[in-house]
Structures are given as structure tokens and as C-alpha cells.
Amino acid sequence: ARVVLIDDVATTGKALVESIEVLSRMDVKVIKAICVIDRQEGAGAALAKYGVALQPIFTADEFLK
Template identity: 45%
Template structure:
């Protein structure tokens, strides 16, 4: 059963919004932080998030590319919901075993939807999309649970990626 959007926003806020002084991946400091592991580790909440993200998956998507680490549980839940296979994208290829950057199905020649949990500057999506494209993937869309509204959308647009978000940071404040 799909959770009402307003209720979902309230549940995400209650689980993940922290107040204080926080250093973000982008290097910026913020007086609030979205602790994504709080909504990613809650099976009922993660399931409700996947229900709401599913309609954002573009037609013709071959793979859901969950970015290390926070995008992986979101991509997994979304894969279970949509039936689209997931691939797990490392920040750096491991130096042992298969030594792959993208774990799972081969991305070459496939349309990969990048999945992230929280987007601020978009820096990790930009880097990972470049890596996936170098492996032969088509990357033109990314989705996230929370877009903080701090430049990520513009940064992605500049490299030809459409960002779709479930909620914005301002909705959670």
C-alpha cells in the first residue's frame, strides 16, 4: 500500500532530520543534516520510499546504478519494486577479486539510472556518471530521495543529466 506523500515527507523528516553543525561531502557546512541511514535502515520506510520513487524511473532504463554507499539500499529496494536489475557503483574500483568499479551486470551499452540518497552539490553523481560513461553506459537521468537544493540539479544538468527527486530539503525543514 502506497503511503500518502505528505505522510512520507513527515516520516522521512522524523527519522532523518538532525539539527546542529555538520560538514557536508561538498565541503560546505550546514545547520541541518539528513541522516539517510535512518531512512535506509528502516524496512517499512525504505519500502514506502521505493513505492514513491518507482514512477520516477524513466521508461527504457536497463539498470539501476546505486552509488556507494547510500545509493545501494535505495537501488536495491527500487529494484525489488520495479524488477529492473541493480548494479552497485563504487567510488573507486577495488584492487582485488574482479577489480570492478560497477558490481553486477555489465553496464556497457546499457542505460543506467543513477540512484543516490541525498544530493547537495551533485559531485558524487558527476564523478560516478563519468566513470559509468567511460565503461560504455548511457547515463542521462539520476534520482535521489532528498535534493538539498544547493546546486546539484544545475551541476548535473550541465553534464546532460536530469535529476529527479522524491523530496527537497526545504520540504523537510
């Protein structure tokens, strides 16, 4: 199976990475992660290590303008 993860806020990516690891053990492939706000504190890089792109609707910089 293939899934897209959706989250409200991505900070370090820890929760998303934990989800990717659990789903991987269940033979589920995460193809993308979407979040409303990327706080730009490492989530994108953390997910990239698993081959998952982070697609934010807003970055913290954009949201705070």
C-alpha cells in the same frame, strides 16, 4: 547500456558527477538521477551539464516543513 543513478542525498552533485564520468568511460549512459532529498545546493545544475535530470523525491525545503 542505459542506467538510472539512485542516491540518498544530493548536495553539490559531486559524487553523482563522478559516477557519470566513470560510467561514460565504460560506454554506459546515465539517463536520470533519483535522490530522496535534494538539498538544493547545486546538484541539479551540475548534472544538467551532463544532460542528466535530477529527480528528487523531496527537496530540502519540502522535507523541513
